[in-house]
Each structure stands twice: as C-alpha cells, then as structure tokens.
Amino acid sequence: MKIIGVAASPRKNKSTRFLLEQCLDAVKSTSEASDRGIEVELIDLAPLEIQGCIACDACKKGVLCSQDDGFQSIIPKLADPEVVGIIMATPVYMGCMTSRAKAFIDRTVVFRRNGFLFKNKLGGVIAVGGSRNGGQELTVQAVHAAMMIHDMIIIGDGDHFGGAAWANHPDGYEADTTGIATARNLGIRMGEVAATLRG
DSSP, X not given: OEEEEEEOOSSTTSHHHHHHHHHHHHHHHSHHHHHHTOEEEEEEOTTSOOOOOOOOOGGGXXXXXXXXXXXXXXXXXXXXXXXXXXXXXXXXXXXXXXXXXXXXXXXXXXXXXXXXXXXXXXXXXXXXXXXXTSSHHHHHHHHHHHHHHTTOEEOOOSSSSSEEEETTOTTOGGGOHHHHHHHHHHHHHHHHHHHHHHO
C-alpha cells in the first residue's frame, strides 16, 4: 500500500514541499501504517511542465493523454492499484490553489473516465498561505471538491479541514509550529484511516 503526496508549487524546495514532507513523515511514523507496510512517495510538480486539460477526449479511449508533457510520467504512479491515498499540497495564490495544482487536477480526469480509479482512495490537502489566514481553508475546500468528483474519501487533520500553514512566518516557515502540526496530524490521520480501511 502506498500514499502519494503531490507538491503543486511552481517553486522548488520551498514551504509547500517542506509541509508535505512533514505530512508524509507523519504517515510513516504511525504504528498502524508501519504495521500494514504503508509506503509513501512524493511527486514534486515544480520541475515538470504540465499543461491544462484541453478536453480532447483522448482519455476516453484508455488511461492515456494526448499531451506529451510532464504529466505522462505521473500517470503510471497514480494508476498503481497499490495507491490508497493522495495528499495534495499547494500554495495559496490569489485566494485559491496554484495554476499548476489546477492543471494537475484537471488532467486527472483520465482516472475518472476509466473506471473511477480514485474511487474510495483517501484524499487530503495542505494549503500554504502568505499570511496566517490567507485563504488556506478555501483552498483546501476547492481541492476537496475535485477529490469528491473522483468519489474519494476526504480526510482532515482530526480538527480542521486539513493542513494549513504560513509561508511567511516571521521566523521562517520551519518555525510555524501550528501549521506543521496540522500537516503532521493530517499525515497521522491518513495513516490511521488507510490501515483501518485496508485492514
């Protein structure tokens, strides 16, 4: 079993990836995930060129896409039946997810059109805003909406919609203990629920 984390920031090795790493580390730290042999993998979209969906309908013919870009390398990873959950992490741009996150989400229609391959998989979200209250909850809910279209099972952090962090914390994002806690709690919940559902 595997839980995949997707970092949807256009910038490499910044706050969004850091928070996602914290979350995935927490997945591995749970005894439930460890007992069930749940693995984690991080997919970073920053170095990839991913275009938006062009509604060409090629994916109605199978798990494939007509656009020859970075998304092609992701398709086999997400289609793997061993994947039990997906955690998406995105910065907040203009009150919502990044264009890279939206392009990625739109392209996942390939999995919906080929037997709802994400159905009953766990979905979690981390949003990283420029201020403490910088649109994180709205962003998390926007990604949740796409996950529900896939018929995924939405997981929160046990107290909130998901991870919500502050990139511009005065002491640096690594010092945002509140935000880090939400990301880690989301990872713990993902590990616990994955172990329970997959028994």
